[in-house]
Amino acid sequence: MNRHILLTVSDNYSSLFAVRFTAGFFSRFEDLNITLLYVAPNPKAGLTEAEILQDYGNLSRREAQTRNLAQTALDKAEEILIMKRFPKENIHRKIAFKQLGTANDIIQEGITGMYDAIALGRRGLSRLEELIDESVSKQVFTTPMDIPLWVCRGHEKPDPKILLCTDGSPASLRCADHVGFMLKNEPEHRIDLLHVVAHASSAVPAEALAATRRMLEENGIAADRITQQVVEGVNTADTILRVAREGGYGVLATGRTGRGETRSLHLLGSVSMNLLKHLESATLWISH
Numbered sequence: 001m002n003r004h005i006l007l008t009v010s011d012n013y014s015s016l017f018a019v020r021f022t023a024g025f026f027s028r029f030e031d032l033n034i035t036l037l038y039v040a041p042n043p044k045a046g047l048t049e050a051e052i053l054q055d056y057g058n059l060s061r062r063e064a065q066t067r068n069l070a071q072t073a074l075d076k077a078e079e080i081l082i083m084k085r086f087p088k089e090n091i092h093r094k095i096a097f098k099q100l101g102t103a104n105d106i107i108q109e110g111i112t113g114m115y116d117a118i119a120l121g122r123r124g125l126s127r128l129e130e131l132i133d134e135s136v137s138k139q140v141f142t143t144p145m146d147i148p149l150w151v152c153r154g155h156e157k158p159d160p161k162i163l164l165c166t167d168g169s170p171a172s173l174r175c176a177d178h179v180g181f182m183l184k185n186e187p188e189h190r191i192d193l194l195h196v197v198a199h200a201s202s203a204v205p206a207e208a209l210a211a212t213r214r215m216l217e218e219n220g221i222a223a224d225r226i227t228q229q230v231v232e233g234v235n236t237a238d239t240i241l242r243v244a245r246e247g248g249y250g251v252l253a254t255g256r257t258g259r260g261e262t263r264s265l266h267l268l269g270s271v272s273m274n275l276l277k278h279l280e281s282a283t284l285w286i287s288h
Contacts, residue, residue: 002032009074018120018121023083023086035115042098074093118148120152155283161248164179165252165253166195167196168207172208173255176253177287184220189225190227193226195230199234248281253284253287256286
């Protein structure tokens with residue numbers, strides 16, 4: 001089965017982080033398809049039908065200018081992929097004029113297009129870019145949906161090691177399923193399972209680790225590509241961040257909600273939200 005990723009592109013430098021990550025992280029492109037999505041400002045936004053008819057000429061010119069800007073951004077993204085030997089025939093391009101807001105339009109395209117993941121870039125050259133990008137990332141992140149989300153860093157060649165956090169929760173197992181599906185044909189990518197315990201005497205849920213291994217193996221991941229570690233830490237998010245940083249992982253993968261959390265949880269205090277806010281060393285894969 002082919003893998004299909006929705007990569008968001010904009011005029012912000014940071015939007016190319018998702019493109020660079022995808023181009024650098026994967027090595028088997030034959031079954032990997034990418035749709036580059038540019039959500040453009042809608043020149044008709046806020047106008048009545050009468051105003052649109054009255055100013056039709058100017059609106060048409062503004063729409064053409066916007067399309068030219070979008071095409072330039074898409075050209076740059078495609079160029080990066082092709083330079084990494086990504087097959088041109090596997091690259092699809094789409095320009096959408098903003099209807100519901102950038103984040104909601106991305107989500108809607110992700111749902112209707114039945115993609116395997118939505119990839120966003122994170123952090124730009126300026127504080128303004130960072131704030132804009134962060135607001136879109138957070139809005140997409142906090143919207144309940146069944147599509148995994150990637151929040152990408154701008155590494156040209158991410159390490160092919162994946163740190164997969166697991167506690168046996170449904171979300172963490174869905175994340176394992178996603179990791180297995182995306183990496184089954186990437187034999188050089190190794191997956192390290194991580195379980196955090198509060199203190200040394202804590203019971204280690206062997207069933208959670210075993211269930212995660214089974215999910216990976218059912219997706220075609222060989223057993224010798226999987227390792228595991230149990231780490232003690234009072235603060236789960238801080239412990240995960242430390243392990244990810246020290247291990248030099250290219251991807252940190254986790255469920256959106258863990259044991260004891262629900263989708264209606266106050267998001268700012270959740271482990272995954274803290275990872276989104278503070279992870280600097282790796283790309284974050286989140287499954288809802």
